[in-house]
Amino acid sequence: MEQRDKLFAGIVKENQGAIYRICLAYLYDKSHAADLYQEILVQVWKSMDNYKGAAAMSTWIYRIAVNTAITYNTKYSKYKHDELPKYINLPEEGLQPVLEKEAQLNQLSIAISKLEEHDRLLISLVLEDLSYKEIAEITGSNTNNIGVRITRIKARLLKLMNEKTDDYGL
């Protein structure tokens, strides 16, 4: 295996979960997320020669993922992140905790889908546990302002989650 292939495999292995979750935050439908994921891999491959180490490797990867997601979402408006239905099949009372977790994840996906596109982008990075500084480096925004914005998005997300929980009587 060539050096470039090895490096690429290493980058993908280390970041595939994060990349895929960013796709999910943008496009709920998993089949579209898989397409977007593939597109991100192509962009990573294309950009590998440009990586000079000026930014951390993770920042570099997230930039590619976020930018590709923005372009993909805009170009293919038919794959736009549709708001999910208010009611979904939830596990019946007394079912296993695993199913409850799944329900919570579904609720979270619904709540994310209710956020505006730009906020979904930011929250997908926050959910990956990135610092405000890293998010600012990825989006090219101001670190201080991003903190304020993210606090608001988090509050909105929690509110949406609580509304859902109330709706379902959980």
Add this chain to the structure above:
Amino acid sequence: MDFDELQKSWKAQPVDIPELKPEMIDELASKWTKQQRKLKRVNIFVSVTFLLVFVDLGWVYCSFHEGHTIFFGGSIFMMFVMMCIYLAMLWRGLSFDKFTADTASNIYLDKYIRKLRWQRMLITRYSWIYAFMLWLLFMFYCYDVTMKGSLQMKLIIPAVISIYIWGMQLLMRFTKKKKQLKNIDDLIAEMTEMKERMDAL
């Protein structure tokens, strides 16, 4: 329910993607190499074609200009100018394709918007300039070749050519190009909104 709990739940979700195998990397690499090779071939083809046309234009002018009026030279010159402008547009357009997705999002969006505005300009302005130059080229040539013809000929030939060039231009502008423009405008609006939100942070 707190945010940390949500975060844990989000990160713990199953990742439903196939494991990256060497064959997949090979496929990706081969696609990329093919794409690069194709791009190189197209560039070489366009460069050689233009060189040949320029040489031909020079040869036609040098060989035939003596038996013709200044309008013959004018039409050759217009063709030369048209091709130079076309080449400049082609290279400018190609430079937009060079940017990669590994820059900060606001810079990336800015470049993308500029690329879209460039495409818009090609449809709204350049296509009219191109049509005008083409029309002028034919008018010069018609004037030169019909100089010794009847008045009827002097009027009908340019009229038919004019109707064809401007008719086609108008038809394209209000059918195919109208759709293209709408798509571009929608993309610009969406990308600009996204960028403004990023800049506002």
